[in-house]
Amino acid sequence: MNINDEFETISAIATPLGVGGVGIVRISGNKAFNIASKMFSNKISEPGKITHGWVVNNGHKIDEVVVLPFKNPNSYTGEDVIEFQCHGGPKVVKEILDLTIKNGARLAQRGEFTKRAFLNKKMDLSQAEAVLDLIHAKTSNFAQKSANNLSGALAKEIKNIKSALFTLYSRIIAAVDFPEDVAEPEYSYLKSEIEKNILQIGKILKNANASNIMRQGIKIAIAGCPNAGKSSLFNALLNLERAIVTEIPGTTRDIIQESIDIDGIPVTLIDTAGIRDNTNIDKVEAIGIEYTKNCVENADLILFLFDWSKGFDENDALIYEMIENKPHIKIASKADLAEVSNPEAINISSKTGYNIEELKNKIKEAVVDNEAMETEFVTNQRQQECLLNAQKALKNALIATNNGEIQDLISIDIKAALLALDEITGEVITDEILENIFEHFCIGK
Ligand SMILES: Nc1nc2c(ncn2[C@@H]2O[C@H](COP(=O)(O)OP(=O)(O)OP(=O)(O)O)[C@@H](O)[C@H]2O)c(=O)[nH]1
Ligand SMILES: [Mg+2]
Incomplete structure (x- = not known):
């Protein structure tokens, strides 16, 4: 089953509530086009093309708008998305939102659009968190770094470490599983690889304090x-x-x-x-x-x-x-x-x-x-904790290596480090952690 089918269609006001030039109401889900056409005076054009017309309710004109249609997977959430761009008065925007709900959408929860983008693999978790940072950035410097994270700067660093650890892990496991065919990696090799990755994680963690500040x-x-x-x-x-x-x-x-x-x-x-x-x-x-x-x-x-x-x-x-x-x-x-x-x-x-x-x-x-301050990316507290856990697991692996323990045992610590790193990008994640992250978003993002 397509993951989209599990979701209801959601709707929210995407712009700040107040008087402004333009207000945006966004609908996401497989009923988005259907809901939008029930409240729009014209036929909604093909995806990617803007249509001009009126939002109508029982024959009453509510506002003159443009409609932006996106077809899955080519949208922010990875689902069908419709955006109504209307005039930016709080009453008008609210009325259009109410109409989307009357026609079958559900009010989105905080961060639900971005959560869907993550669940639909439009971005990994570190990128979803970067969206939040970008919105709340207090300085242009931090906004720039958050944009780097959004484009995958932190994810790339993590991926490099994961790939090195995965190679190491596979080599140990291959020798454990096929002792006759595959030679055990040298302990000196394990030691230098583990040390290298402890250092690599340390480098990322170095900017933890600066990131928080x-x-x-x-x-x-x-x-x-x-x-x-x-x-x-x-x-x-x-x-x-x-x-x-x-x-x-x-x-x-x-x-x-x-x-x-x-x-x-x-x-x-x-x-x-x-x-x-x-x-x-x-x-x-x-x-x-x-x-x-x-x-x-x-x-x-x-x-x-x-x-x-x-x-x-x-x-x-x-x-x-x-x-x-x-x-x-x-x-x-x-x-x-x-x-x-x-x-x-x-x-x-x-x-x-x-x-x-x-x-x-x-x-x-x-x-x-x-x-x-000069690193390209930033980290948040959740990511820092994952990095520390990964580093701790690798330090245990290093002790075991130095003690000449059997490699099967060493591999357990390396796997623990890999799992901790997976949490950063969101390959391994619990519902609780997800909720915790997205509840800090605003409704409409
Ligand atoms: N020449 C000179 N005068 C200064 C300088 N800084 C402050 N002043 C003068 O020192 C006096 C006190 O300055 P304020 O900035 O009000 O001092 P303050 O510490 O805020 O004083 P309170 O609010 O009373 O605690 C004013 O007459 C200022 O013009 C400076 O760098 N050079
Ligand atoms: Mg004073």
């Missing part, structure tokens, strides 16, 4: 004494006059945050109230300082700022004590006013822009390994 982003808090120049630096990094800057200490009282892209790293940058002893300050500033402390506690990186034109005083030292054991960068501000530079910090001036780019580099260096 590029996907999720990091929080960076700017902290220091009042008047240290925090808001000025905040504005300089954003390249925008966002926070109020004055010469009055205690200007910033609330937490202000904005998103920026620092060379491919999505950063939530947080400007905070200057920390000072709260005996002589008003209630509002005191609350602001509490917020700051909380922020510093939760940040992934702290930019600790002190006004170097006046020197590093005891207040700076007190704040630094709070920060020193957390990931931080020490910054001497107002370098344009200072007579000498501070050798223990990066010296900057938000006023002249001096060293602001250098600071961005330092931020990047502090959070990711530069080399890891």
Whole structure:
């Protein structure tokens, strides 16, 4: 039986709900053409050709649309697909969706179109996951890497390792099964092959941290004494006059945050109230300082700022004590006013822009390994776990090899590594894992 027959025909709005130029309703499944023709004023043309006409309901015109028909297997899902491109008003789009349901489609679940694409072998699981990353990418750098994954960059790496391990496995099994005809591979050969593949997996895993950071982003808090120049630096990094800057200490009282892209790293940058002893300050500033402390506690990186034109005083030292054991960068501000530079910090001036780019580099260096940022592909946590499992199995195989165990035993570990790698591309997968992956998608994708 064709896998399509097992599926109901599904339908969903593929564009964001809101006012826009165009809205798209997509139907997928073997009743797609039938459903669409029941609600369309004209005859739907042959696959790949656009037809113009009206969506109609009981003789009422709902909207003027174009219809894009795709015939299986040449569609996103690998099934028959119809896309209605209508005007992008939320009511219109919803009405067209309702009509598809009235005519026999079922509302698609999250990610169901992509899940079908995977089940119909239009893409492997690492590519399906790349679709999700591409949609949610916070930086163009990450979007580019996700597109590489979508085109199979990670799958190719995995395939190479799998093919090497499979050769190794087959050679052992051949000798086990036909001991008279096939010679057992040398232990030194097993050792070098296993080591090679452990290394290969390690190379992919190297970018795990960078991948996670590029996907999720990091929080960076700017902290220091009042008047240290925090808001000025905040504005300089954003390249925008966002926070109020004055010469009055205690200007910033609330937490202000904005998103920026620092060379491919999505950063939530947080400007905070200057920390000072709260005996002589008003209630509002005191609350602001509490917020700051909380922020510093939760940040992934702290930019600790002190006004170097006046020197590093005891207040700076007190704040630094709070920060020193957390990931931080020490910054001497107002370098344009200072007579000498501070050798223990990066010296900057938000006023002249001096060293602001250098600071961005330092931020990047502090959070990711530069080399890891440069790989063509990215991995997600699920894939990283599979890679670690594969690596663990190979390490067991290596121990067994070094101990001169019988090769039948070694082959079990190699097979375990192969199975772990299969999970990445989706050859071996449980319903539970599948559901877990696709529930993160939006409806309509
Ligand atoms: N010359 C010079 N002045 C600066 C520089 N950075 C900040 N200032 C001045 O220092 C004063 C305080 O700057 P802010 O950015 O408001 O300082 P802040 O740390 O946010 O202060 P609070 O919000 O009160 O905690 C303002 O008068 C700024 O113009 C700099 O690099 N050079
Ligand atoms: Mg401020």
